Amino acid sequence: MKTPLTDINAKQAGVLLFSILIVALCGIVYELIIGTVSSYLLGNSVHQFSLTIGFFMFAMGVGSMISKYFDDQFVRNFIFVEIAIALVGGICSILLFIAFPMARALYELVMYSLILIIGALVGMEIPILTSLLAQKRSLKESIANVMSLDYVGALIGSVSFPLLLLPSLGLVQSSFAIGLINILVATINVIVFRHYLRHYHAMLLSCIGILVLLTGCIFYGTVLTRFAEKHLYFDQVIYSTQTPYQKLVVTRSTTTREQRLYIDGHIQFSSRDEYRYHEYLVHPVMSIPGPRKNVLILGGGDGLAAREVLKYDDVETIHLVDIDPEMLRIANELPMLRRLNKGSLDAEKLTAFSQDAFSFINEPGIDYDRVIIDMPDPHNEAINKLYSREFYTMIKRRMTPEGILVSQSSSPFFTRHVFWCIEQTLDHVFDNTLSYHTALPSFGIWGFNMARNNVAFPADIEFNIETRALTQASMQAARNFDKDIAKVETTVNSIMEPKLYHLYIEDLRR
Structure with a gap:
């Protein structure tokens, strides 16, 4: 490293505080996406959200405990965690839609795996960022700042998901968009803390590569959504939209020309x-x-x-x-x-x-x-x-x-x-x-x-x-x-x- 860790300046501390706000926002949205997809596909929303939230919180605790075994390369560790969350969280929605038609057991395996992996990664973020901020401020002040911004970020995420993300992007593109935000946070931290990174160029290229990948997924999100829906409904999807209230899908059979209306994955009628x-x-x-x-x-x-x-x-x-x-x-x-x-x-x-x-x-x-x-x-x-x-x-x-x-x-x-x-x-x-x-x-x-x-x-x-x-x-x-x-x-x-x-x-x- 070119500069000792204790030399974090006010600008870098501000970037870390902003990162806390954003990662909390992303974490809660991943939670909501998985719970919503499971509610659509399996029904019983209270049951699905209760399990999703419970296992997610448990996984966060496990992730926090695991983080104590990391070395003191806090910036590098944080960036690696963000890259992993961007990749896994970004594709979580489409993975669930693809797994569902195969078998209920497979869907649940994928669902709980995603909850535990993403939850554990989110749980690792707070201890790492708290340790970084403690280099600049007292531990007491660092914990207070981290926890307050974490709660504010969670509020922003929980409000923006039903009011903004879900109606405008839908479930598949929403997960891509949140993954994109995670990788942007990682990229900003790579640039701002480049003096602390031994492999700065390799990490920057990795972030840019994932950034391009997720950006492409956003632009081609409609195609990917249609792929997931075709996999889910089997028939040709002739209309699909996510409204603030429900997912509306109209399909047509390529053989019988039968047309069907689905609401939240449940068939409503067949022509x-x-x-x-x-x-x-x-x-x-x-x-x-x-x-x-x-x-x-x-x-x-x-x-x-x-x-x-x-x-x-x-x-x-x-x-x-x-x-x-x-x-x-x-x-x-x-x-x-x-x-x-x-x-x-x-x-x-x-x-x-x-x-x-x-x-x-x-x-x-x-x-x-x-x-x-x-x-x-x-x-x-x-x-x-x-x-x-x-x-x-x-x-x-x-x-x-x-x-x-x-x-x-x-x-x-x-x-x-x-x-x-x-x-x-x-x-x-x-x-x-x-x-x-x-x-x-x-x-x-x-x-x-x-x-x-x-x-x-x-x-x-x-x-x-x-x-x-x-x-x-x-x-x-x-x-x-x-x-x-x-x-x-x-x-x-x-x-x-x-x-x-x-x-x-x-x-x-x-």
């Missing part, structure tokens, strides 16, 4: 049989005698349920509530979706609201004669609230005395306890419920639950509109449940005791 689902969702609740002037659709941003409701001439008002404005936009503008929904979102009777359904229904407004709940399956705690006792109670207050509600209720075969938990929760709020199911080639057996007050459901339902699948006889048969999907005793789902999404995970494991 091959979506008409069956939407006919069974909409027409039973719409065909029961009684007023149907005002109709509310919660979810259903694809416009397919609205297409079926528009078949009833006496409907005067349709309010459609979907939290994601991008879903409503592509349903109206993407040719494939617009062709399927027949331009339903442009109908004069329909008004679309880009709003959370829970908030919308809790606001004052008109009372509805028919309510159609077309939400995704309750695979996480955020969606759980839309199948809760509290939510149904709020809907009941916004229904006319003759009003009728229907909810898609997952599969009574694959998620039997979930289906009957939804029925049990509706039965807790309303006087009468009616359960039924149908067969969908893309999903298997699928179930629905209706609920109303005061009046019992009729023994038979007649349909006076054009359908492709649903008939009076098939609806009558749909009300009969075989022994293996018959009703089971479950609890009532509520916000205070969110049982439903736990049942969803347990049912899938069974």
